[in-house]
Amino acid sequence: MTDHGPAVGWIEVHPENYLGGGPARRTLERLRTDYPISLHAVGLSLGSADGLGERNLDRLVALANAIEPAALSDHLSWSSFDGTYLADLLPLPLTEESLAVVAANLDQVQQRFGRPIMIENPSAYLAFRHSTIPEPEFLAELGRRTGCGVLLDLNNLYVSACNLGYDATTALGDYPAERIGELHLAGHSVRDVDGARIRIDDHGSAVPAAVWDLYEQALAAFGPRPTLIEWDTSLPELSRLVAESHLAEQRLKAATRSVQTPEHSVANS
Numbered sequence: 001m002t003d004h005g006p007a008v009g010w011i012e013v014h015p016e017n018y019l020g021g022g023p024a025r026r027t028l029e030r031l032r033t034d035y036p037i038s039l040h041a042v043g044l045s046l047g048s049a050d051g052l053g054e055r056n057l058d059r060l061v062a063l064a065n066a067i068e069p070a071a072l073s074d075h076l077s078w079s080s081f082d083g084t085y086l087a088d089l090l091p092l093p094l095t096e097e098s099l100a101v102v103a104a105n106l107d108q109v110q111q112r113f114g115r116p117i118m119i120e121n122p123s124a125y126l127a128f129r130h131s132t133i134p135e136p137e138f139l140a141e142l143g144r145r146t147g148c149g150v151l152l153d154l155n156n157l158y159v160s161a162c163n164l165g166y167d168a169t170t171a172l173g174d175y176p177a178e179r180i181g182e183l184h185l186a187g188h189s190v191r192d193v194d195g196a197r198i199r200i201d202d203h204g205s206a207v208p209a210a211v212w213d214l215y216e217q218a219l220a221a222f223g224p225r226p227t228l229i230e231w232d233t234s235l236p237e238l239s240r241l242v243a244e245s246h247l248a249e250q251r252l253k254a255a256t257r258s259v260q261t262p263e264h265s266v267a268n269s
Contacts, residue, residue: 005031005034005035006238006241006242007242008035008242008245009035009036009226010035010036010037010038010070010226011031011035011036011037011038012037012038012039012040012071012228013028013037013038013039013040014039014040014041014042015039015040015041015060015063015064016041016042016043016060018063019059019060019063028067029066029067032067032068036069036070037067037069037070038069038070038071038072038073038182038228039060039063039064039067039069039071039072039073040073040074040120040151041060041072041073041074041075042074042075042079042089043056043060043074043079043080043085044056044057044060044074044105044109045077045078045079045080045085045105046074046075046076046077046078046102046105046106046109046119047076047077047078047090047092047098047101047102047105048078048079048080048081048101048105049078049081049101050081050082051105052105052108052109053080053083053085057109057112061112061113064113071118071181071182071226072113072115072117072118073117073118073119073120073149073151073182074109074117074119074120075089075119075120075122076092076102076119076120076121076122076135076138076139076142077089077090077091077092077122078090078092089122091122091124091125091126091128092128093128093130093131094128094131094132094133094134094135094138095130095131095132095133096132096133098138099133099138099141099142099145102142103142103145103146106119106142106146106148107146110146110147110148116146116147116148116149117148117149118148118149118150118151118181118182119139119142119148119149119150119151120150120151120152120153120156120184121135121139121150121151121152121153121156121157121160121175122153122156122160123153123155123156123159123160123163123188123199123200123201124156124159124160124163124164125163125198126164127164134174135160135171136171136174136175136176137174139175139176139179140175140176140179143176143179148179149179149180149181149182150175150176150179150180150181151180151181151182151183151184152175152180152182152183152184152218152225153183153184153186154172154183154184154185154211154214154215154218155184155185155186155187155188155201155207155211155230156184156201157171157172157214158188158199158210158211158214159188159199159200159201162197162199163198163199168214169214169217172214172217172218172221173221177221177222177223180222180225181225181226182225182226182227182228183215183218183225183226183227183228184227184228184230185207185211185212185215185227185228185229185230185248186201186203186207186211186229186230186231187202187203187204187205187206187207187208187211187231188200188201188202188203188205188208189202189204189205202232202233203230203231203232203233204231204232204233204234205231205234206231206244207229207244207247207248212247212251215227215248215251216251219251219252219254219255220255223255224252224255224256227248227252229241229244229245229248231244
């Protein structure tokens with residue numbers, strides 16, 4: 001620990017939790033004096049075919065202007081339609097039509113923020129039969145069209161691979177290394193539903209061994225990247241969160257022997 005808080009390199013928050021001002025906003029502003037802040041949005045709804053929610057975007061831009069975050073990101077998903085917010089990260093069919101929609105929305109978002117943002121691969125529980133573009137290729141093409149980065153969530157990749165029946169290690173090598181600006185790690189739960197085993201990305205436990213293995217493979221394939229531990233439910237003591245982040249830091253240091261200042265990982269806020 002430092003005099004001001006845990007010895008971690010940076011903190012990532014969901015900006016939607018801080019749009020209303022009050023104590024939460026003041027806490028974020030205090031944290032900003034001690035740590036770089038990354039804003040990881042969940043409500044831009046970049047896949048919405050009816051366009052972006054302008055009021056929500058206005059508020060997010062205002063927060064970003066005030067906080068001056070080190071990074072901005074959201075998800076390859078949609079969550080609103082016709083003015084109704086559905087409070088979930090809903091999947092997209094990965095088609096040329098979807099690619100055009102997401103690219104147009106992302107162009108608008110990046111123009112408003114005045115900078116590129118990163119797009120995260122979501123966890124998947126179903127596959128659209130009419131999807132024609134593999135997810136890594138979709139994200140790579142989105143980057144070529146808009147200049148956006150990729151936030152590669154390795155827990156999501158593992159969950160999706162298990163649920164949909166493909167190999168996570170093989171898929172890992174297909175993501176565009178030059179676009180990957182951040183890695184996420186988290187835990188997940190396993191449920192048996194109607195005779196099928198489903199993995200749920202719930203951020204409620206420690207990073208499992210299989211995801212740590214995938215992380216080490218990612219560092220070997222892509223080189224060191226800023227890394228975040230997400231733990232949003234069933235929160236343990238802060239010391240447990242910091243210890244989990246240090247497990248990632250150890251792996252980062254092993255991958256950055258020639259780098260004087262390795263990246264750190266932190267627990268999500």
